[in-house]
Amino acid sequence: MKKIITIARREFTAMVVTKTFVLSLVMMPVLMVGGLFLMPALSKLSGAKDRKIIVADGTNRLLETMTESATLRNEALAEAIEANSANSEDAMMGTEMFLFEAAPEPVLTDEQRLAISDQIRDGEVYALVEIPADFPNVTEDSPARFVSQDAVLSQARRWLERQLREELRIAKLKELGLDPELVAQSNVPVQLLPTTPFEATDDGSVTSKDGMGTLASMMLPFGIMMLMFMVIFMAAQPMLESAMEEKQHRIAELLLGSVSSTELMTGKLIGNVAGSFVIFLFYASGALIVANRNAWELNLDWSQLPWLLVFQVLGVLFFSSIFLTIGACVSELKEAQSLLLPVWLLLASPLMVWFIAVRDPNGVVASSLSFFPPSSPLMMSLRLSSGQTLPIWHAPLAALLMLMATGLVVVVAGRLYRISLLRTDSAASIKQIIQRFRSASA
């Protein structure tokens, strides 16, 4: 046991006390979610962009209202930027001020269209808007057009569509003899307050907690799942490097002269699991600090924490064993990468269906992936943090299946690890690894 602890201690130190580890620890969340925070900051740094839009208004009435609306919008946006509260769409797309200008003629000739298009290409003008005289009764020959270099994705195009739709709605109401103001007043917004199921408290009262916003209620489980992914990813990768180093630099045989392959692998895995707790603590405490500073109420059921830790330990053991074996089987990182791809796909499979799973944590997709061991850690972490009550047997069964699969993987990996560590040739395909396993079992 002492030998195992000695190996575990070295592995833990080799994993955690490195510049690469500290850098990865910081960089990983920055790369994954930093964009959300980076975009508004960059937008603020670069300031608002002026978008000069030429409008050929065949109706001779819409340009004036559009210009008024745009002015109001520009003023509101300028204030929001100043107060650092630009909405997420503006932030993501970059803040844009719309400056409308009338075209030379309400109806353009082809020569005029070509001339304005050249200005668009040169960057002098952002867009051209053509509104036919009988708008909204447009035809294929004379459609309402938005012409720009990024017309499909343009923020301005979407805003203009909303404005025109509103104008038309008002016009229609007037045609029907209805007062748009009255109609607007009759539109009463209704909100159903989202809350958790009622609970009896110690003082006998019955309460429920205010639910989070829809976005937050989806993002919290997703965040917990991403945390699990990062912990497993960052813990498993050093196992690959460790086995490869010991094989490439011929350290393995010296080690096997001092400890058995089982002791070596066990020590490595224990050190690795300990390292994974450092990662978990770093991210979890970081998330709690951020939530606390921003006064976010995390609707977490802390009683699920032990289950999360169980799935973390099993997930780390499962994937680290596989990574360790792959490291022992190959001679070069290039060979390892091709073998790692299917392993990554298995681990990341819940990320591909997270949106379905988070909306229905007890649905078929979420439940099925919970009982498939490679995807169990991520899917169960998402479900356990979803706030919904899971059938009582789901977590124990998923953990049991994961435990059995982990046991099997550790045994198989141990056998492959022992036979592969001293071989100088590579088993660069799954077929070769299976052959090697058979020869080890014979």
Next chain:
Amino acid sequence: MSAAVELHQVVKRFANQTAVDQVDLSVPVGSIYGFIGPNGSGKTTTMRLILRIYQANSGSVEVLGEREGTVADSRVGYLPEERGLYRRMTVRQILRYFAALKGVRNAGPVINDYLERMEAGSWQNKRIDQLSKGMAQKIQFIVAMIASPELVILDEPFSGLDPVNLELIRDVVLDLREKGTTVIFSTHDMSQAQQMCDRVFMIYRGKKVLDGTIDSIRQSYGACTMRVRMSNGDALPEHLPGVIEQTIDKGFTDLMMESDADRPQLLNHLMQLGDLEHFETLRPTLHDIFVRIAKPQPTEMKQEEASV
């Protein structure tokens, strides 16, 4: 316990290849046992079997009186042929780590002693990747010795060392014998083996072909060669009784004899041919014996040429 290592009819197969084939071996306690043989003959595999890094397909392996379990403990020290250390650790960290793996308590004084003896004291805080190959080899040698083991297995410990360091390690190995430690080492340097070993074991194509003291081996091989010279320097007739092959060497004729040849009969025959000036039973060196066993036979060479 009279034998530190006992192998009985040990067989080790890899896929379709038999690396060690029905090998028997008994290594006396306190002896230096040399493992010789061409590359790929099975020396390293035999060592790994003794260390139980590999498990034998059949036969028994007894090490320091134990037939089961791991021998990777403080009683056995091992220096593998393919050497390496964690490059980012310092010399002292490495030695402490392996001392801990060997279960050595208070390793500091032992580490200091060996570092001093190996003239590596000033390198103790250097990282492994800053060491020369020879220096790293000495550190690995210390790793094998650090637990003061009863049995030391050294796979080609002298390869790649300069004469000074070679002498240094040779002295430590000889000292080990004085202290009663059993040493097994493999080498391609036959003169080294002849000088240091009490007994030699040669493995060729997985089979044991030599095993015994240097003297007994030379005795058994030497009896087959006679060195002769006629006083007039005349060449000998092509056919002599019991002689397989004749070779001329520095004015002498070496006669390779059949194993059951009658030497007095040959002597009589030569004396009848003329004035016999020199008649000597040659005792071959270990090198000669090695080459004689491992040299490809003409038929094998033809097969190799054909395959090329």
